[in-house]
Amino acid sequence: MPRVIIPFPLRKHADNQREIVIHGDSLKETIERLWQQYPGFKTLNDDSVLVSIFINNKLVRTAFEKWDELSLKRDDEVSLVIPIAGG
Amino acid sequence: MVGGRLKVAGEGEETTDVIPLEQVRQIMLPVSRWQEIVGHCRRKLAGRYVEGESRMPRAYGLVAGTQDDRILKVERILPIKRNVRHQEPYKTYMDRIMKQYAVPSKTPFSKRGWITDPEELKACYDQCDRQGLMVFGSYHVHLVPWEHDSLRDRPTHLDTVLARNSQLFSFIVSMVDITRPRMRAFYEASEEKEVPAIIEERELAEIA
DSSP states (O other): EEEEOOGGGGGGGGGGGSEOOOSSSSSHHHHHHHHHHHGGGGGGSSOOOOOOOTTTTTTEEEESSGGOOOOOOTTTTEEEEEEEOOO | OOTTTEEETTTTTOOEEOOOOOOOOOEOOOHHHHHHHHHHHEEEEEEETTTEEEEEEOEEEEEEEETTTTTEEEEEEEEEOBOOTSSTTTHHHHHHHHHHOOOSSOOOOOOEEEEEEHHHEEEEEEHHHHHHHEEEEEEEEEEEEETBBBSSOOOOHHHHHHHOOOOOOEEEEEEETTTSOOEEEETTTTTTGGEEEEEEEEOOOOOO
């Protein structure tokens, strides 16, 4: 099953776990299940937040958009990163 | 989570009890780490760039370390090289946020703002995980004095908006006077959530 890697600043949403194993055949399914299990992540689904999504260390998305196009293999590793910004 | 103890683990590490960051009361900064921050900021402001670094007079990076109850100890400074503020989709995002929240200044909005490159940021997070360090903050420099804020050692409204829910400390480095840098730490860049950041050498004064 795909593993979702949570960077330190987001771990509060996941009981401070670094890695969560979630069943999902696509990125959309995996992320939706992540939200169901850890509702704190829903705050990321907001147009004021830029979320970068990596699959196996490759940046594939810079927002939660068109994610249903991406299928996942059972040993894929999904990482979420929110870029840090300032003025 | 306030009031409770949490479990945190780095890669391949056993879990350790920690207090949530919003309950931290002090940040200890070894003088060598402080000098790294100052050195990074001064180098960028002098226009000296390392390979692969965005050429701009701004400096920012990550602050990582360990936690002992309500005290954080800074152990690593990770300067960030790349700025994606002028690449899409970040440009559209930042232009919108700037227009909505930034205070006009003598620097035009188009030349203000920065966004860390997500790939570089992920590499830093992975590196800290491997070393068992928590990334608990980011730093960035303020240079230009404002009429109502001559020191610029506090977060701007824009900083606060951008750090909302980040669960990170924002370390604001004031270099309005480049010979007298100063730094203050604010949880999620909120002025109400300042925590003293103290340089760990007797000859250096407390900096916040």
